[in-house]
Amino acid sequence: MSKKNSYPDRDAGIDGYVKIDRYNPELIDNLSEHYKGVLQQIGEDPNREGLLKTPERVAKAMLFLTQGYDLDAKEILTSAMFKEEYSQMVIVKDIEVYSMCEHHMLPFFGKAHIAYIPNGHVVGLSKIPRIVDVFARRLQVQERLTNEIRDCIQDTLNPLGVGIVIECRHLCMSMRGVQKQNSVTTTSAFTGEFLKEKTRTEFLNLISSRLG
Known part of the structure; x- marks a missing residue:
């Protein structure tokens, strides 16, 4: 509410x-x-x-x-949308995620990796992590969080495609319940060009690489 x-x-x-x-x-x-x-x-x-x-x-x-x-995540994105003829993949990776599981109200935390392929508009890079915070700072499940971020970017920017991967540790699994301290939950969601294996593989390879 x-x-x-x-x-x-x-x-x-x-x-x-x-x-x-x-x-x-x-x-x-x-x-x-x-x-x-x-x-x-x-x-x-x-x-x-x-x-x-x-x-x-x-x-x-x-x-x-x-x-x-x-x-309002859409308001945040539209505040920094710019016309730009760039049609290659834009990736913001290793975005810190802190949220709370709606089932036990215990934290889950990790990183999000987000990419989109512009379709006439780009968005200020800082706005991507900010919309992650908008959806993460609610009672959540990781699956819904992943889809909400994807859908917001797709619906607001109308890009050629969106790809997102989130990796988190859940304290409801490590502090109580099965008490598995080293387990990591990974979720992903894709639209448009990222539904194609070639584009999706490029995205996954890029978020796995490290600079220098």
Whole structure:
């Protein structure tokens, strides 16, 4: 569920990307009360010195980690679209990903590798990592996160194709459940030219290579 108007005093950047430094006090108070109740339910004393500020800190952390609900990824992309007759693959790789699993509300993190083939327009390179954050800063599953990023780029830029690979470690697998600390989950999604084996192979080879 969107938290629209949760941050009435936030400052918006000119590209539509928002860094939240202030929070709605009423929302923080409401969330803090819930977290105080959680501490009590697990057998802790929320009034002891080390936990006095914990409910408020957790409330602010949760709002930061889910700020993607209030951001518009398409607006971010269109703020830096430029006409350019370039029709070769553009890749932004090793984009850091931090998100939260919607099943256990535990973090998963890793890297995203994204490519598109322009069709008359290119986008400012910094906007690709920013839209990753928009979708990652929501309660997610990695499969949906992958598709949402792909679809946003395809629908907004209308490129000849989009390719995306995401590799993440999930704390719901390493801290609890099967407790496999070294497992990595890889998801991928493709459109257009990337559905062709030759283009897809070129993309996968390029994201696997290292400079110099």
